[in-house]
Amino acid sequence: MIVCFDIGGTAIKGGHAYASQDIRALPRLPTPANDFEAFTACLRQVIGAAEAKPRQIALSICGIIDAQTGKAVIANIPCLHGRALQEDLEAALGLPVLIANDADCFVLAEAELGAGRGHSVVFGIILGTGVGGGLVVNGALINEHGGFAGEWGHAPVAATSAGTPPASLPRFQCGCGQHGCIDATCSARGMERLHQHLHGEMLSSENIVQGWIAGDEACKRSIDVYVDVLSAPLALCVNLTGATIIPVGGGLSNAVPLLEEIDKAVQARILRPFGRPLIVQAQCRMEPGLIGAALAGLRASRA
The missing domain is CATH 3.30.420.40 (ATPase, nucleotide binding domain)
Structure with a gap:
């Protein structure tokens, strides 16, 4: 099992994914855009609601991870912008973290479960x-x-x-x-x-x-x-x-x-x-970012 998130500027959508066809969405939480500690506390809340310790955390974000520097470019969430986000989240959460762009998660969901x-x-x-x-x-x-x-x-x-x-x-x-x-x-x-x-x-x-x-x-x-x-x-x-x-x-x-x-x-x-x-x-009309993050996370956890 993994925990997946779709991180937007106003809301955090979380879920627990057991398989590509078994992704259980949880209620949304407001995004603490200016407070990294409050942001990680929201993630811990979703992780803590899981039945067991997850193997992986996977995030869809409304931004980009610069492949050269590893730093996040997320203009509408200042507490994440400019961070070595994977490293910082792994240190804060104590679990492996995968991060992908929300459009990439959308197309991954469509490729595996939708029109693609x-x-x-x-x-x-x-x-x-x-x-x-x-x-x-x-x-x-x-x-x-x-x-x-x-x-x-x-x-x-x-x-x-x-x-x-x-x-x-x-x-x-x-x-x-x-x-x-x-x-x-x-x-x-x-x-x-x-x-x-x-x-x-x-x-x-x-x-x-x-x-x-x-x-x-x-x-x-x-x-x-x-x-x-x-x-x-x-x-x-x-x-x-x-x-x-x-x-x-x-x-x-x-x-x-x-x-x-x-x-x-x-x-x-x-x-x-x-x-x-x-x-x-697109056929994945509901929560494609969350679905794509789940699929990427499940694949990473198996690898």
């Missing part, structure tokens, strides 16, 4: 508050030891002309410090920026998608431009990785017609014809 079952190369993507992703090859995360692989949302590659007919687009400022990232243009907030740029009005991403489905001309134009911007770099990711399925999570994944439109645009731009949907809604 039976596929050798699974590239899972997040379309929501941010644009992220992770890569699983032959059942294993590329990022098993930390790092930035799969972060396709960050690079100055967003088109400055997109849609039919082409619209001129600015290179929006991204939270990572660059201009023109897919994250800045194609996240939920990015979709809202696009709509405001094109039409001079601010609408929520939910209302833009709903308006597009209902046939609103302004929303149709915004989605046309959005899909054009998104599909080119995503097609490159497919060609580069050889992924044969792309499960999508995040808030925008709830709009299945939008995923179908993205799928159509990506498949028109890749080298390999599939003849079936490639971009699909």
